[in-house]
Amino acid sequence: MRPLEITHFTATSALGRGLQATLEALRTRRGALMPCTFETATLETYVGQVADLESVRLPAPLARYDCRNHRLALLALEQDDFLAAVSRCAARRGAGRIGVLLGTSTSGMLETELAYRARGPDGALPARFDYAATHNTFALAEFVRRALQLTGPALVISTACSSSAKVFGAAARMLAAGLIDAAVVGGVDTLCLTTLYGFQALQLTAAGPCRPFDVARNGISIGEAGAFALLEPLSGACGPGTVALTGVGESSDAHHMSSPHPEGLGARLAMRQALEAASLTPTQIDYINLHGTGTPSNDSAEARAVAALFGDSVPVSSTKGATGHTLGAAGALEAVICALALRHGLLPGGLNTTQVDASLGLAYCTANRAQPLRRVLSNSFGFGGSNCSLVLERLAPEPAHE
């Protein structure tokens, strides 16, 4: 595929607001998972919750979109001058030539959960509940498109935990087809009772903080995040921190709705296609940001897929021990973490993992490494056997030294 420059990016998660807070948390290995006190949930689990979303206010013209998911979307967009970067891009390219392609799994579902609790004597949902502007899967892209005053094509991809990785692929195709000249991609997913109780029902949540690739791993910790990137064709003027999307691979497991293919068949296909799209061989990848959810079967399937393609020497880690599994936002959040890793020469070791499961046969890093990274791969796999892998590259020869 034709490489795309990630000209601007930002992320807000439990690690903090914006890139500086995210990088600082990764550097100091400060995890953000806390015992769940979200809303009225009474579950023995840890979550990666974004602080103070309750105090975020949407601008008056966008008031009908008010919900936790859009508060996080707005908060994330306001970091790292992302709004200004999109405005400049729109002024240069035209607001109608910029696509908005975002991923979410539950959108504003929390509003519907609350509305059901507030049903009237006749069973009707309260008048204030606005399905289209909050719960609906597309509401996120509609809200962001309006907030950014863009008028180009828009969609939401909702393929569970691969959602906001797949939007990078959809944006690359739209750019290649000439439908757009730039794209705002990203993902936003927020805590809600459906996912907290749903993953509990599937017995996939850990009681303590998740421990990806640990011998004693026993489930996920759910998190929330908003992450955005502005994709544009390569300008030719690559600075020291220029990061590009050079490969996307997508596949289906064709195996089971909520369990991965045991051999990681689909995961392997997605990674191989991403490498082919980037014209790279496995040995050219310096680091893999794993999907690494911390469930026994997910980590085992992913490890088999990675080992089959890359062998056992490439450094790998999951950053979900720090952020939690941010579901539909995970692809974009981890793409941003990969971009930070490339830009700052930081290979982030996984948190909470005390004894790496040797049977998984990978070089899982539990400590940070300061080393120049040139090419990294990020994995995102979801329910329904939906797999997506991204390749990100730093285009200039040397990393920035700070």
Added chain:
Amino acid sequence: MSEPGTPALGAYVRGIGVLGAGLPDWPSSVPVLRGEQPYVAAPTEVPPPSALPPAERRRTGAMVRLALAAGLQAVADAGADAAQLATVFASSGGDGAICDEICSALASPGRQISPIRFHNSVHNAASGYWSIALRATAPSTALCAYDGSFAAGLLEALSQIAATGEPALLIAYETDYPEPLRAKRPLPAPFATALLLTPTAPAGHATQLTAELVRETPDALPIPALETLRAAVPSARSLPLLLRIAQGDSGRVVLDYLEDLQLAVTVTPCP
């Protein structure tokens, strides 16, 4: 601003599926769309997903069954190998019945959610079951653009074909929501459309589509009952395109997409 005026994207229609009230499949929909037979809004009969193993079949809800049935119609129409096909699932929302069950459970003291309901609640449930049923490991996506989901799906399918040179199967579908959600999202009845699109002209008669983004008023349908359906169900926003294909002549239709952006499709029959 340089839009509209974007380069047109194109593909050939190799198979069509339709499944909705009074439009049970493509062959019987053609004379209705042409106005040669009256439109009778008979209830939609959705066949069980026989392609799935029995255990998986029992787990599927109405929405997944609808999407699979429409997609299989298009595959059968084309005589294609579904296992090799990339798929685009476009829907304006998830399964309303499952959403109602989950939200009702969460509003009750015990908060017991069925694990199967939970994994079936994802927007890509139909995509997942499709890949399992057809053993299709090709890329599959599930997207949403609210009332413009069909056009968004068509754009994605055409972009995929342009990027990969491979065929793609687009399936757009909705089921109606139960109360109390129905009052907020009044979709009247299930509907689904499927188009198997190929980058090159198949042997024999085919219809070529070229699409471009425009800012124009979307087309309505001449048959009032079908126009009501088109306006009420997002996947039925495909009907102006299907009508033009059914008529078998050249023309251009403007499909609903976003509030301020539409998709114009030029239809050209190939001998």
